[in-house]
Amino acid sequence: MGEQYARTYESPDGFRRQTLRDHLDGTGALACRFADSVGLGPLASAAAELHDLGKATGAFQRYLLDGVGAKGSVIHAYQGAFAVEDASYSAHGKVNKSISRLTRDMLEVAIASHHGDLPDCIDHGGSDSFFNHMGSSEKDDGNYHYAEVKSNVKELGLDIDSLCADASKNLGEVYDKCIKGRRANRDFALGMLTKYNYSCLVDADRCDAACFGDPDAVPYYAANWDALIDAFETYNARLSADTPINAVRADISRQCMDSATRPTGIYRLSVPTGGGKTLSSLRFALHHARQWNKKRIIYVIPFLSITSQTAATFREVLGLGDDDSVLLEHYSDAGRGETTHDTEIADEQEARRRLSQERWSQPLIVTTMVQFLETCMASRGTKLRKFHNMADSVIIFDEIQSLPSHSLDLFKEIVNFLAEVLGATIVLCTATQPALENIDKTVRLDLADNPELVTLSKEQRRVFRRVNIVTQQQPLPIAGDGGLAQFVLDKARENGSCLAVVNLKSEARKLTQELRSLGAQSQGFTLIHLSTSMCGAHRNDALAEVRAATASGEPIICVSTQLIEAGVDVSFGTVVRAAAGLGSIVQAAGRCNRNGESVKPRNVYVVPVSDDDEKGLSAVRDIKRGKEIMIHSLVPLASKNPDFDLLGKEALDMYNTAFYKDKVEGNELKYPLPDGTNAYDLLGFNKAARYEYNTVTHPDGPSAYVHCLAQSFRTVGRRYQVIPNLTKSVVVRYRSSAGTDSRELLEQLRDEYDPREKVRIIRRLQDFTVQLFDADFKKLTERGLITLADDDFELYVLESDDCYDMNFGVVPDAEQKDLFF
Template sequence: MEYIAHIRESDKKVQTVEEHLLAAKELAETYGEKIGVKHITGLAALLHDLGKYTSAFRNYVLEAVNNPDHPPKRGSVDHSTAGGKLLFKMFHSGKASPHKALLAEIVGNAIISHHSYLQDFISPEMDLKYLNRVDSKEIDEFETAKENFFEKVMSPTRFSSYVNQAEIELKNFIMKDASKTLTHKMMFLTKYIFSALIDADRTNTRLFEENKPEKEQFSVSKLFNQYYEKLLLTLDSYKENSSANARINRLRSEMSEQCDAFAEKPSGIYTLSIPTGGGKTFASLRYALKHAQLYNKKRIIYIVPFTTIIEQNAEEVRKVLQDDVNILEHHSNVVEDADENDEQQDGIMSVQQRLKLAKDNWDVPIIFTTMVQFLNVFYAKGSRNIRRLHNMSEAVLIFDEVQKVPVPCISLFNEALNFLKTYCHSSILLCTATQPALNYVEHQLQVSPNPEIIRGLDNVIDAFKRVEIVDRATDETFNTEKLANFIEKRMTEVSSVLVILNTKGVVKKLYEHLNSNDNNINIFHLSTSMCAAHRNQILEEVRHCLDAGKKVICVSTQLIEAGVDVSFECVIRSLAGLDSIAQAAGRCNRHGEKETGFVYVINHEEENLSRLPEIKKGKETSKRIFIDLKNTPSIYNGNVLSIQAMEKYFKEFYTAFDANLDYNVPSLQKNMVEMLTTDPNNYSYVRAYCSNTKKKYPLFLSSSFYTAAEKFRVIDDKTTSVIVPFGKGNDVIAELSSNATIEDLSKLMKKAQQYTINLYSQELGKLERNGGIISLFDGKILALKEGAYDHEFGLNVENDSELDFLSI
């Protein structure tokens, strides 16, 4: 009998189970080899579809293909449990080796979860979800599947030898980093195995469905060498510029050369504290390209706090490297990955399967993405996120504006970076003008010795001082009208003013107030309610007006303050954290056009920060430091943005949130660090299980993977990505409405990144009530109708806008 893994949609050709398992194993081995666990990841792929070696699954697939209008009942065949059950029965009973039993748990969990998400070893209800699947659940034709596997795929002798190799790898992995508990190490290893399995399974299935071989792998090292040469040519051309000898440009050049020299050091976690406007993007790229060549890194990943920085930095890098193909911008997940169990759709091609198989795994040399996406890879529910994890190994990761790590995620962020450094041979660069005290918290970041790349940092900061910070926040408050009058007064002295406020509501209100006046000033509005392409267009108009010497006022949320290369004569910043004030100052007199620019810090009384606790606490902490300086002008080296002031700020800030740095889950009275890394002997769920059942806990591991992922949100409110009808976003929506192939979907999802915004649940609900949502691919992809997007403000939940720029 021919056992079926998949049937190709186009010509009904069969991929046998043996073909799929062995091909997936080869792919998974290449992913695991990067961190020395080749046989462990290979074992997961080898057994993941063992349950397809049954007549029940064969009949299920044939019935689904032959009767598409009347498919078999969902849930009628379970094919993902068998592989985990085999490992458990062979290596987790009797006098089995403890390491083999542990191997059965971590690999088995990945296998049984490959159509959903990693299962809890123990849940809040003290349910042993993993054990229930691999031990208690009866699987029809299990013995038949097992016999077929050993006959057709790998003999028992070879299999035993293969498992022995995996056991050796596991022992070696455990021996690393004595400071971490076994559960902590296995938590990250399980996630890595799961990532490798998901990607191997989907990649092989996609290649079979597309009926063409994978493109030949080119030499990344050779590509990085070409990039490096192009970057040096660009930097040399800057030196020939007439302003090359200007003080700031000389400093930028010196710091860039320091990055080049530092790249020769071994991989580790380092800091790059280049002041705002110091050429951080190219300096960090120079480090990354040289280090990647010297230490055989496979990719360079930029992680930034806001999508605005992605757009600008990626464009800058593309221009220099002259490559549109090998640079990916990943803003958000266009496909809504609700992590539904799609096991019953495996083997046949459906809407969901096409979306699942579309290439979305970060397998490109240079990636620009956000902090949200980075943290989602490690901790969020959904196989689409975690699929990318293994591609962060053997990489250079550059965290731009690292001070923007959300407070509840600090410990999770630190632990992820420690794993990438210690186990994954990745080098990490923390870039910011305001380094946060990430080694001050309990779960410390394992920063390398002497980590700072820039020498004489105090002198560099002084040399880069281009602005004066004016405190207008400690003694008075501003409302919209008073602020508008203040701006208009400034506009009699300067030609450009940037205003950055803390909430979208006050930004919109101020913009409308200023726009109601009959003056000859170009007034612009920016917020995250606009898609990336829309914001880019506005920023280009702003730059054009600034370059032409026209009068400009730009009113924005904080999205403009980090990394956007734009320079205003005057900046007004609503009181917030010192790091935000420093970043806002970087948009003033950015290139030293004048002797001194002025940054006014004001206290806006109309901002409602009740749902923004981090901004609220940052504002309070900064205000205390401003008062200190007012009372004692020599304190903090006389500068509110000095290293001493920043250190004081971050220590106070993190101390205030000390109880929430480990990602608290109030509904469970637990935190995520505890749920994922606590050893069974110390885990309250395990103690409760033993107390209630009067039994010994039967497993080595206790991580509550599924529960933790289900509760994880980088931001408090869950958001949903939607594609907007702005410019070419209309074309994307139209093409997604057609019956696109997997290859087309891969391209469309990449293209759609520029035309998405994220909706909070209440916004999505209102749009649905107002008829502003288009549902594509059975609701897996959402788009806005034309009336739900406004040419001035972006999102319009009322769905009554008139778009007048559809041809842009």
């Protein structure tokens, strides 16, 4: 046949066509470049060179050029996978059958799925296998035109046998070096390697397509570590070491810099609250990245509250502007709708959505644990396309003790893979470092030989002892005589300022309302509420007010959920913490007398809240379990033994042992699913599905399933949520103290045509989003209060001012006033 085309594009300069050969070569070159840094270039290149073989048919060319057939009606993804299955792998001599089978498996799932999501290699009930559809009956099916594809391969100049043989040799070398002898779960690692290869293919495909239409659509970011280090060290030189606390902070920072010469591996940064670990870990990352030529630094934060604060701190320290291309904040998927269909004909909506999906290609990424875990657990290409950019990077996990327990074993396997196979250096930061390697020893955490980045003496640690923990066992209601609100107000009067941290958003709202009823404001206190019901810009404004008041010594009461416990640099005269896990109590204590303003230690009160006011804890199992351990074990022990230190290592070890014991025995650390399986097994050997396939569905003997990959990628990808029942992000109506108004940004978005400018606006709108649970999203949508503001980017907006309170944020049950449709 004549010239074959991959896609068409209508531009102001006319109608353009990209040849199929150009697209395959361009995608192959990009995929190879992505994977070369970890030695997997040939594997990624083979997937990319073969992914669109199905376009080499008359049916696809008529569909593309003449519009014959409905969108997506001409199948073109499977034919490349068929070619992989038929290829010879003997170009380099003797064939390792196991490695060639693994190569086939990896290439086939990536190629066949490059416009959707990775499949279940064996379906969840063991009744079918993805690889059963690579056989002769499918190849002979006229809908695939596979015979025509094979006859046209020569015109494309592709040597499929050599590509596959090169890929197999490459995979064999990496397997022998990084996977064969590893002590961690090999099958889990092979699944992650499959995702990595798929990520390289999907991102290369999207980038090549975008650059054909617009050569500047996908910018390339090269990290200038020297310049960033110069900016950091200039800023750091201005920091004072004139107090005992500041002197220890400076030593922690120096040790982090000195540790940067250590090789790639998994490390820990364990320093007390207030030890300056945010900037110290950044210092390590910058110097380590320069030392080992890493591509980027990824800073992963547990709570949305401090993502923008941390990004702002990094911009200040590194001398970056708000729109500087060096740093990307990514903590919301608002405006980044999933790709739901396959198209190669110019489709502006689809092109814009693909462009908006973050690739994490910038030198510095600030994101959340939700984004990190849900990327690694994803099966869809829209989520996984950024996964390959975690390779050869420095990844810092702040407040690792906040890792959801249901994903602990998954997390260990992921970071093992990132460090051992993809060459990433991992840093686990916290003031209450749980010994992850000792929790569920059936799943290893392969720490570096010398994992501690910093060592502090007893004297240095003693400097950070600025508080006393005062406990009580009698639960208090929030309202009423002798309730928590009255207790908080009393402690605020005694100390001038008070932080009250509770476990639920409903508690925070009720406590704030009750303090208002008790006259806290009329008594001179500024009263601030903080929770994730507020958008990021709203929380930033509230935190700025808190900082200003605490810095000037003004009377203030702040009521917050646990979001204030991680990395928020504020200092109160006293803290009242609703009973919760020990890690949360230690973190809350870090907001009291933080800089040693008082020579005498200040009190942190741990108070159980009545069950009637914490009914919602049944849905937050980790917090509920932590509260139970504190109330029934550690608090009574501390009451009986005055020498028992709730802030000491003995208490932390006792707490972690009690917290994880039942979870280990019940497989609760492997992300259990309702049907009795768990994500850890489904992404590893998948023993149950193999058994069902071999003995029930195909009872031909124990070797009926011959493939290396058996992972249920799609099942896990579609069921996994870090926060269960959390649904879409919505933009709310809010004007920040800096003058940025979400309504104005939405108007700009509606009037804008340039996709790149739309992406810039969407990034700014992240600060004005709130994530809603399924029930609240449904409730507000049914009332007509949530609308789809932008079809191109699937951007949802809460249209009601009445449902966004200037004190509390989103209030789903608020009554509407004068609402006209």
